[in-house]
Amino acid sequence: MTNTSVSQDDINAAVWGACDTFRGTVDPSIYKDYVLTMLFLKYVSDVWQDHYDTYKQQYGDHPELIVEMLKNERFVLPPSASFYALHLLRHSPGNGERIDKALHAIEDANIAKLRDVFQDISFNSTKLGDEQQKNDILRHLLEDFAKPALNLRESRVGTLDVIGNAYEFLIKNFASTSGKKAGEFYTPPEVSTLMARLMAPQEGDEICDPTCGSGSLLLKCGRLIREHTGARKYALFGQEAIGSTWALAKMNMFLHGEDNHRIEWGDTLRNPKLLAGDASLKHFDIVVANPPFSLEKWGHEGAEADKFSRFRRGIPPRTKGDYAFILHMIETMKPGSGRMAVVVPHGVLFRGAAEGRIRQKLIEENLLDAVIGLPEKLFYGTGIPAAVLVFRKNKTDDKVLFIDASRNFDAGKNQNFLHEADLQRILDVVWMRQSISKYAYLATPAEIAENDFNLNIPRYVDTFEQEAEIDLMAVRREREQLKAELALLEVQMAGYLKELGYE
Numbered sequence: 490m491t492n493t494s495v496s497q498d499d500i501n502a503a504v505w506g507a508c509d510t511f512r513g514t515v516d517p518s519i520y521k522d523y524v525l526t527m528l529f530l531k532y533v534s535d536v537w538q539d540h541y542d543t544y545k546q547q548y549g550d551h552p553e554l555i556v557e558m559l560k561n562e563r564f565v566l567p568p569s570a571s572f573y574a575l576h577l578l579r580h581s582p583g584n585g586e587r588i589d590k591a592l593h594a595i596e597d598a599n600i601a602k603l604r605d606v607f608q609d610i611s612f613n614s615t616k617l618g619d620e621q622q623k624n625d626i627l628r629h630l631l632e633d634f635a636k637p638a639l640n641l642r643e644s645r646v647g648t649l650d651v652i653g654n655a656y657e658f659l660i661k662n663f664a665s666t667s668g669k670k671a672g673e674f675y676t677p678p679e680v681s682t683l684m685a686r687l688m689a690p691q692e693g694d695e696i697c698d699p700t701c702g703s704g705s706l707l708l709k710c711g712r713l714i715r716e717h718t719g720a721r722k723y724a725l726f727g728q729e730a731i732g733s734t735w736a737l738a739k740m741n742m743f744l745h746g747e748d749n750h751r752i753e754w755g756d757t758l759r760n761p762k763l764l765a766g767d768a769s770l771k772h773f774d775i776v777v778a779n780p781p782f783s784l785e786k787w788g789h790e791g792a793e794a795d796k797f798s799r800f801r802r803g804i805p806p807r808t809k810g811d812y813a814f815i816l817h818m819i820e821t822m823k824p825g826s827g828r829m830a831v832v833v834p835h836g837v838l839f840r841g842a843a844e845g846r847i848r849q850k851l852i853e854e855n856l857l858d859a860v861i862g863l864p865e866k867l868f869y870g871t872g873i874p875a876a877v878l879v880f881r882k883n884k885t886d887d888k889v890l891f892i893d894a895s896r897n898f899d900a901g902k903n904q905n906f907l908h909e910a911d912l913q914r915i916l917d918v919v920w921m922r923q924s925i926s927k928y929a930y931l932a933t934p935a936e937i938a939e940n941d942f943n944l945n946i947p948r949y950v951d952t953f954e955q956e957a958e959i960d961l962m963a964v965r966r967e968r969e970q971l972k973a974e975l976a977l978l979e980v981q982m983a984g985y986l987k988e989l990g991y992e
Contacts (some may be wrong), residue, residue, distance in 0.1 A: 495646055499638060501658045504528055507633035510626055515617060521663040522610050522733055523617075523630070528656060529740045530592070531634045532641045533564060534572035539642040563748070565598040567591075576631045582620070584627035585613030602748070606739045609732040656744050660703050660737065676705055676779040676832070677867055679907040680877075684777050684830040685709040686916055687859075687879055692722045694774040694826075699757040699817060701727030704738035706777045708745055725750040726773065728757045758813050759788040761797065763821070770797050776818045776829035779868075782875075783834060784810035803847040811837045812847050819856065819880060827882040828858075832875050835862075838944035849942040852889070852934070856880045859890040859919055862946045864898040866905040876946070879919075889937060890922055891949040892929045927951065 511520035548554040570591035592607040617623040690710045698706050707725045714723050729735040735754040742750045753762035765771040787810030792800045799820045805812040818829050851857055859879040866872045897911040924930045930949040940948050
């Protein structure tokens with residue numbers, strides 16, 4: 490029977506509390522991989538045990554039937570690789586080695602879904618200290634996840650997304666507490682929501698994020714389709730350059746039940762792996778990304794000889810890879826239905842030289858649809874404001890919509906946030922595609938050419954507020970009145986002092 494008393498907040502608080510085992514001993518940028526992987530292991534163990542108990546209740550007299558029923562599960566859990574087998578031996582030496590063996594056994598048993606996922610993480614690593622310290626830390630971690638609050642059985646927590654959401658919660662908190670390094674693998678939820686809704690994903694779409702991090706943008710697009718259709722009739726594709734982050738994306742997909750995905754490990758610019766054959770890039774209905782801002786070493790040396798002709802409009806600067814990612818994404822849009830949204834620093838809008846020439850060609854080809862300026866301090870690890878560029882292959886006009894949404898946000902202590910009303914205002918204006926005073930402007934190609942193809946938003950959206958005129962004569966009269974009042978107070982004060990005996 491489902492226990493409905495457990496909430497998402499209960500689960501989130503419990504998994505965040507498990508991080509206390511590492512705090513003060515191991516840096517968050519290191520221990521995040523251990524906590525997230527242990528959450529994954531605990532979840533698959535609880536689901537497997539839950540299903541096993543159900544089958545045993547039904548077919549207790551026929552163990553061979555239980556074995557057959559378990560073969561129909563989404564995954565296989567070898568008995569020795571269960572969280573509970575590890576928890577039972579937690580007081581014995583060798584916790585790190587046992588956990589590593591368990592993870593590799595799970596990988597081998599589910600090779601099609603989890604190939605190489607655990608190769609970049611080792612619980613037996615010296616990063617956790619010497620043998621005794623490591624064994625103690627891992628014993629505490631196993632005990633943390635064995636607490637009743639982290640009973641992750643489906644019969645208790647209900648929907649699968651409760652666990653997927655806990656995973657996302659952890660990733661978000663690691664990003665916000667670990668700064669720039671952790672921010673590389675996570676896009677703030679309101680920004681990923683905005684981008685997904687701008688793309689309006691449909692049933693049957695193929696969706697790609699070429700710098701997918703932990704996969705949050707892809708998951709948002711998939712979730713929108715499920716909310717509208719109730720079905721998982723879509724496919725998610727991604728590529729991630731950092732091995733440990735790629736593993737997070739694979740586990741994240743697994744925990745969200747996204748089996749129809751293909752996430753590749755590798756450098757998208759130097760070695761794109763989402764191909765339609767050896768000679769061409771695969772095309773997608775939707776392409777979304779939050780690439781690293783102004784990446785210095787992006788592969789400039791090999792760009793001219795790129796076999797996919799991604800840089801035929803121009804080669805981006807050696808020390809700024811923003812347009813390298815944009816041009817890659819442009820090349821992967823499907824000719825008819827292709828649309829994309831990409832997060833960029835504001836320099837992409839106005840920098841000259843090679844970037845200016847690339848920008849001009851993209852505009853002249855009528856690919857750029859909208860430029861949306863976001864508030865500062867939205868992204869982890871950087872306080873600078875960013876913009877979202879929207880490109881479409883099937884534009885209905887030749888204009889570009891500029892939106893200045895930089896002043897609509899909720900200010901936090903270290904981080905700013907967009908509310909649903911802020912997001913909806915942006916979306917409404919995008920769909921209306923009309924100019925709105927001090928917020929949006931629909932620019933013609935001639936106007937953009939007149940500005941030398943500079944896309945800096947203030948050139949198009951005038952947010953200047955006229956200050957009220959100051960009545961100098963009124964200020965003078967107020968000043969004279971205050972002087973008279975002050976003189977009266979001085980006379981009164983002198984009288985009081987005289988009464989008290991002070992001359």
